[in-house]
Amino acid sequence: MQENSLPLRTVQVIRYVTPLREGGSLPAIAEADDGFLYVLKFRGAGQGVKSLIAELVGGEIARTLGIRIPEIVFAQLDEAFGRTEGDEEIQDLLRASEGLNLGLHYLSGSMxxxxxxxxxxxxxxxxxxxxxxxxxxxxxxxxxxxxxxxxxxxxxxxxxxxxxxxxxxxxxxxxxxxxxxxxxxxxxxxxxxxxxxxxxxxxxxxxxxxxxxxxxxxxxxxxxxxxxxxxxxxxxxxxxxxxxxxxxxxxxxxxxxxxxxxxxx
Structure with missing residues (x-):
């Protein structure tokens, strides 16, 4: 991490809960080791890491301007994660997303x-x-x-x-x-x-x-x-x-x- 950067938390993804099949990026709800659920954005999907960069920069600019946005975290995905996933498309996505991904705190009950x-x-x-x-x-x-x-x-x-x-x-x-x-x-x-x-x-x-x-x-x-x-x-x-x-x-x-x-x- 660079000096003079935001103190974003890093969480470890421990459970893939359910996909959110919206658009081409295939985000998912996932559980992290802090006990919270996150909407996980994968580096191996859609536009790759550039969509994660845009998500990070855009989201934190919104927060700076006082506009409500869920907490953004870095989400670490280990190599072993997802090996038991039965859906081949999701398994391929998880395999391509090993390393650092991005998550937004899941707003349960939102519409x-x-x-x-x-x-x-x-x-x-x-x-x-x-x-x-x-x-x-x-x-x-x-x-x-x-x-x-x-x-x-x-x-x-x-x-x-x-x-x-x-x-x-x-x-x-x-x-x-x-x-x-x-x-x-x-x-x-x-x-x-x-x-x-x-x-x-x-x-x-x-x-x-x-x-x-x-x-x-x-x-x-x-x-x-x-x-x-x-x-x-x-x-x-x-x-x-x-x-x-x-x-x-x-x-x-x-x-x-x-x-x-x-x-x-």
Whole structure:
């Protein structure tokens, strides 16, 4: 772990409970050696460790901004784990995921947020839309809200589709200045009337120093083995520079969000 990083806990996965067959990443509910259940995101699934990086960075940025998100932990999966799993697809997934994975505390009894049933306060909606524009999160739509209601409060989950620039690394500096046109599909955009107010407040909370601390938390083993020849710290620097540059030019994505919202009302 790098210096000046978040003190995330590391747990040992001891029991695979049940798969959550949603999307292509095949997350699962698993029990860890601390006695708690976690939604486990596997390094051997879907987009691999890059989705875990996006989950970690996006989730901890949300927490920094005061938006509710379950605790994120590093989840260690040993070689012997899953050998008794009868489902061959799951067994292959577990075998490909040996090592360090990522878990989110399981919110037992939570329900998926349904925009047809309830509305979100405009200030909170604006906070979430602003953050998703910063992260270029394409996966908070009416079809898949990635939000839960738990104890009558809204919680965010699943930021694995954020930071999609890192799937190619091409022109990341230019992409940092993109308007994020996909905001037009954001489930909370119609209610996001306070983006300017949120922008001013969030720039006080999400400082470059805090961004550096968050990206320093990305484990080395999630940044090696790719086709990129750069060392882990060089890649952390790209994440840092992307986010800082995007933050400094937030008026670009705020304008895009407000313009898209005007077409909906």
């Amino acid at each position: 998926t947020y349904d925009p047809s049933v309830g509305t979100v306060d405009p200030l909170l909606a604006s906070k979430i839309v602003w953050m998703d524009c910063l992260l270029t999160n394409v996966d908070r739509t009416a079809r898949n809200t990635n939000m839960l209601m738990w104890h009558r409060e809204l919680w965010l989950i699943d930021h694995g589709a954020s930071l999609y620039f890192h799937h190619s690394w091409d022109n990341w500096a230019e992409r940092a200045l993109s308007s994020f046109s996909q905001v037009k599909d954001h489930v909370l955009l119609p209610q996001a009337t306070e983006l300017a107010q949120v922008d001013a407040a969030f720039k006080q909370l999400l400082t470059p120093e805090r961004i550096r601390t968050i990206v320093n938390t990305i484990p080395d083993e999630w940044l090696t083995g790719d086709a990129q020849p750069e060392p882990p710290q060089a890649l952390r620097d790209v994440y840092y520079q992307f986010l800082v540059r995007r933050l400094e030019n937030s008026e670009i994505f705020i304008k895009a969000a407000n313009d898209a919202r005007q077409t909906l009302i």
